[in-house]
Amino acid sequence: MDIKYLSDDKGKITGVFIPLDEWERLQKQYNITEQAPADSGAKLQQSLADALKKAKPSGEIE
Numbered sequence: 001m002d003i004k005y006l007s008d009d010k011g012k013i014t015g016v017f018i019p020l021d022e023w024e025r026l027q028k029q030y031n032i033t034e035q036a037p038a039d040s041g042a043k044l045q046q047s048l049a050d051a052l053k054k055a056k057p058s059g060e061i062e
Contacts, residue, residue: 001018001019001022002018002019002022003016003017003018004016004017004018005017
């Protein structure tokens with residue numbers, strides 16, 4: 001299994017990445033049925049769009 005650890009800028013591990021095929025195998029093995037909400041992608045896109053609207057162009061000075 002090719003596991004990758006995610007860490008913050010201080011080196012503290014904040015998450016784990018496993019390949020999708022391994023995740024699917026674990027779901028079957030341990031009967032994991034939790035799924036992401038169908039609209040989670042739409043929510044993410046809206047959050048990103050809102051953040052971009054608030055962001056100032058890099059050349060703008062206050």
